[in-house]
Amino acid sequence: MSLALSKGVVKRRGKVILGPVDLALNAPDITIILGPNGAGKTTLLRVLHGVERLSSGALTLSKPDAQARQEQAYVFQSPIMLRRTVRANLAYPLELIGTAKPVIAQRVETWAERIGLADALDRHAPRLSGGEKQKLALARALIREPDVLFLDEPCANLDGRSTREIETLLKDAHLRGTQIIMTTHDLGQARRMASDVVFLLGGKVHERGAAGRFFVTPETPEAQAFLNGDIIE
Numbered sequence: 001m002s003l004a005l006s007k008g009v010v011k012r013r014g015k016v017i018l019g020p021v022d023l024a025l026n027a028p029d030i031t032i033i034l035g036p037n038g039a040g041k042t043t044l045l046r047v048l049h050g051v052e053r054l055s056s057g058a059l060t061l062s063k064p065d066a067q068a069r070q071e072q073a074y075v076f077q078s079p080i081m082l083r084r085t086v087r088a089n090l091a092y093p094l095e096l097i098g099t100a101k102p103v104i105a106q107r108v109e110t111w112a113e114r115i116g117l118a119d120a121l122d123r124h125a126p127r128l129s130g131g132e133k134q135k136l137a138l139a140r141a142l143i144r145e146p147d148v149l150f151l152d153e154p155c156a157n158l159d160g161r162s163t164r165e166i167e168t169l170l171k172d173a174h175l176r177g178t179q180i181i182m183t184t185h186d187l188g189q190a191r192r193m194a195s196d197v198v199f200l201l202g203g204k205v206h207e208r209g210a211a212g213r214f215f216v217t218p219e220t221p222e223a224q225a226f227l228n229g230d231i232i233e
């Protein structure tokens with residue numbers, strides 16, 4: 001799907017926290033939104049997902065809004081579990097769209113296997129470890145095979161192993177056709193995952209480009225400083 005933000009501005013209590021932003025995103029990229037704390041990454045992600053109201057400007061999608069919303073999924077930094085079993089958590093998004101029961105059962109098994117929870121289907125999801133919960137949240141988002149997946153710092157509190165497992169799931173989903181748009185603080189992860197980078201600073205797109213170029217020869221001194229790990233305002 002293509003998403004185009006035109007002169008997008010978000011204000012909170014009269015103060016501009018994002019924008020104006022002009023940005024076009026296209027499948028089949030893995031777009032990583034980078035920037036220091038407070039740059040507006042989460043706000044931009046929410047705008048693109050359609051859950052943050054624009055104060056001015058417009059978001060245009062290549063599909064009708066209702067259809068686009070159905071085909072999008074969002075994964076938060078802190079996974080939100082239903083207070084039910086792993087099986088019920090995985091089945092839930094498919095039940096919502098009226099998938100046939102035998103198909104649900106089969107997809108739940110497949111996804112439980114993929115995330116290493118095949119033996120934990122009857123466990124109470126809130127009691128899983130942080131890494132297991134995040135993998136479950138991701139599987140719950142991917143089980144519907146969304147067109148676009150938004151992720152806000154999906155590996156923020158995870159160790160290296162869980163992070164790699166999640167990256168593998170994301171790369172597989174991308175190969176199967178899911179467009180991925182995510183924020184991260186982890187530059188290693190950005191280098192491993194991104195095909196496209198949006199670098200935000202002070203609520204504006206400071207630099208944008210193919211990942212291969214951005215990480216090797218950033219155009220602006222601020223992006224260079226950010227990549228060096230220097231503190232930038």
Ligand SMILES: Nc1ncnc2c1ncn2[C@@H]1O[C@H](COP(=O)(O)OP(=O)(O)OP(=O)(O)O)[C@@H](O)[C@H]1O
Pocket residue numbers: 012013017035036037038039040041042043044
């Ligand atoms: N509800 C709010 N009211 C007022 N200001 C807000 C609100 N939410 C966010 N902001 C401000 O908007 C700016 C952008 O916030 P946002 O969370 O999008 O940044 P971010 O790049 O995701 O930051 P971080 O890396 O710290 O998660 C920040 O200056 C933040 O303080």
